Amino acid sequence: MTSQFLDGAHVSQRCGSVSDLRVRGCEEAFIENPNVKVEVNATISSTQVSPREINIHLRPGGEAMFVIEVQQLERYPVDLYYLVDVSASMQDNLDQLKTAGLALSHQMKEHSSDFRVGFGSFVDKPVSPYIDVHPSKLLNPCSDYEVHCRPAHGFIHVLPITQNMTEFTRVIQEQRISGNMDTPEGGFDAMLQATVCQKDIGWRPEAKHLLLVMTDQPSHLALDSKLAGIVVPHDGRCHLEDNIYSQTTTMVRLTKPKHLTHKTSDAKLWSRSNLACDVSNSISLFLKNVFPFYKLLSDVELQIGLEDAQAPRFWVNVTAFCPNGSTVSGSTKCSSVQPKQTVFFKVTVGMSCCPAEGGDQDVLMSVRPVGFNESVTVRIRQDCGCGCTETGRCHDDAGPSACPTETDVCRADRSEPVCSGRGACKCGTCVCDSSRLGNIYGKFCEMDDFSCPYVKGLVCGGHGQCVSSECVCLPGWTGETCDCPASTESCVSDDGLICSGWGKCVCGECVCDDSRRSGALCEKCPICDSSCQSHW
Numbered sequence: 001m002t003s004q005f006l007d008g009a010h011v012s013q014r015c016g017s018v019s020d021l022r023v024r025g026c027e028e029a030f031i032e033n034p035n036v037k038v039e040v041n042a043t044i045s046s047t048q049v050s051p052r053e054i055n056i057h058l059r060p061g062g063e064a065m066f067v068i069e070v071q072q073l074e075r076y077p078v079d080l081y082y083l084v085d086v087s088a089s090m091q092d093n094l095d096q097l098k099t100a101g102l103a104l105s106h107q108m109k110e111h112s113s114d115f116r117v118g119f120g121s122f123v124d125k126p127v128s129p130y131i132d133v134h135p136s137k138l139l140n141p142c143s144d145y146e147v148h149c150r151p152a153h154g155f156i157h158v159l160p161i162t163q164n165m166t167e168f169t170r171v172i173q174e175q176r177i178s179g180n181m182d183t184p185e186g187g188f189d190a191m192l193q194a195t196v197c198q199k200d201i202g203w204r205p206e207a208k209h210l211l212l213v214m215t216d217q218p219s220h221l222a223l224d225s226k227l228a229g230i231v232v233p234h235d236g237r238c239h240l241e242d243n244i245y246s247q248t249t250t251m252v253r254l255t256k257p258k259h260l261t262h263k264t265s266d267a268k269l270w271s272r273s274n275l276a277c278d279v280s281n282s283i284s285l286f287l288k289n290v291f292p293f294y295k296l297l298s299d300v301e302l303q304i305g306l307e308d309a310q311a312p313r314f315w316v317n318v319t320a321f322c323p324n325g326s327t328v329s330g331s332t333k334c335s336s337v338q339p340k341q342t343v344f345f346k347v348t349v350g351m352s353c354c355p356a357e358g359g360d361q362d363v364l365m366s367v368r369p370v371g372f373n374e375s376v377t378v379r380i381r382q383d384c385g386c387g388c389t390e391t392g393r394c395h396d397d398a399g400p401s402a403c404p405t406e407t408d409v410c411r412a413d414r415s416e417p418v419c420s421g422r423g424a425c426k427c428g429t430c431v432c433d434s435s436r437l438g439n440i441y442g443k444f445c446e447m448d449d450f451s452c453p454y455v456k457g458l459v460c461g462g463h464g465q466c467v468s469s470e471c472v473c474l475p476g477w478t479g480e481t482c483d484c485p486a487s488t489e490s491c492v493s494d495d496g497l498i499c500s501g502w503g504k505c506v507c508g509e510c511v512c513d514d515s516r517r518s519g520a521l522c523e524k525c526p527i528c529d530s531s532c533q534s535h536w
Helices: 018-023 088-108 135-139 165-173 187-196 222-228 257-266 283-290 293-297
Strands: 037-041 053-058 063-071 078-085 115-122 156-162 208-215 276-278 300-306 314-321 327-329 342-351 363-369 376-382 423-426 429-432 464-467 470-473 503-506 509-512
Touching (some): 037 063, 053 342, 078 156, 078 187, 088 208, 187 208, 300 314, 300 342
Parallel strands (some): 078 115
Antiparallel strands (some): 063 342, 115 156, 314 327, 314 342, 423 429, 464 470
16 A cells, blocks of 8 residues: 555554555554456457456556457448438438439448448427428428428438338438528437437447438537527437427437437447538538448447546556557557458556545446447456455355355345346355346346446446346436436525526426526526517
8 A cells, every 4th residue: 555545644544555564563464465456257258349348456556457359340230320401401412312322322232241221301490590480481491482391300210220222212212301590400419319219210239330410511509409498408318209309399409519429339329520421512422432431330449438427537548459560559449450350459547546435336447349239348446445354255165064055145035036047156155147248247146237228338327236127326326327416416506596496406407497597507587577579
């Protein structure tokens, strides 16, 4: 232990430097000086990423190194979802898509043995001031130009991912433009729904997921929603009813683009800065020359997820060993990786200090190649205390007299199966089964890291444990995914009231009862003492 543990401490405390402990009379046999340990679980089979599970023991100031192996598969299954802006300015590009989009889909079949495609469209929130809400314009936004347009919409899921190219051709041929009032579009709303509505879209777990967003304008951000009096925070969930985004006029847009990035990561969606493409010139030229999908599929890049609250205490460095012989320190990516080639990543993880409290809790880190359906779970055990008070354990070699013979000690309840039906009871302790889906753990093998939702790359957002396919939140967190703080401290205004007395604290944010009010604490209301009247 380092000497900082002794600063201001009473002499009777047990932690200190090795030399100090010796001076104070502690015998050598009783001094614990833990070393960094890396334990690799090689029992979980894998075809793409290995190993699948790594356990690390870290002490403050220590760092551990491990190697991750990623194999590029040949003719990998691919799901491609077209998300197209059908506002009026996209008329020419939509016409070109009807031929170029089909050509791209046929081209993709040359690089994937199992290629599927889907389609969705978006415009903007169908509410003023984004669209003209005059009754004559609601059904046909282009009536001034004697053109029959479709009504504006936030997002419509038109075609689930399918192998049927005939149906895909029919769908894109039937698409018509719509219209809105301002330049930005509702792309982020549509992207979120295409990402989180996994079952509706038809994303396959075993395939690489590609979301191609075609638009000629940027997207609105959260603050823009207040222009329409929309103040309810977005919950980041799927809201499709009959394949139409049902909350487009009631929920605020995503606060920041990074929130969408977290969702694409959780959904194993391939995300690149040039996915949302500018098609203001020629969409066919873009599809042919600028965005060759097979080059994107040849990239192998790591994405590392660590709980936000824990991240400042750790540092991570990655070195990529690419098949072309190059070694790139500080890089998480290799390009132009051919099928059956292998990429090696050396990952170094260090811990700067122990947490203020809860030092016995493991920290989970997720390491996932972007677009792959396999990942590595790194469980970091923080050595922040002494093991003097730990009780003894029963071992297989301790003899029958030392081990309980009843299996009841391996049941969470007498009515429950031994080790929750997912392990074997050995010497009074559950030894959990291995699973290709992820890790099974817990005293009774009742927990895992694959049957609960992920938030920011971590199961239950890193704020809970997955028990019987449900998130059991740690103290201070609530919600189905444990992503909502239970405390209302962030909602208390200067006068000591929740949301200034004009709203409710939902997931750590104020939701105002009066749609005219705004501000982080519902403290703003510029029109509460005035009135206005609309005239057509």
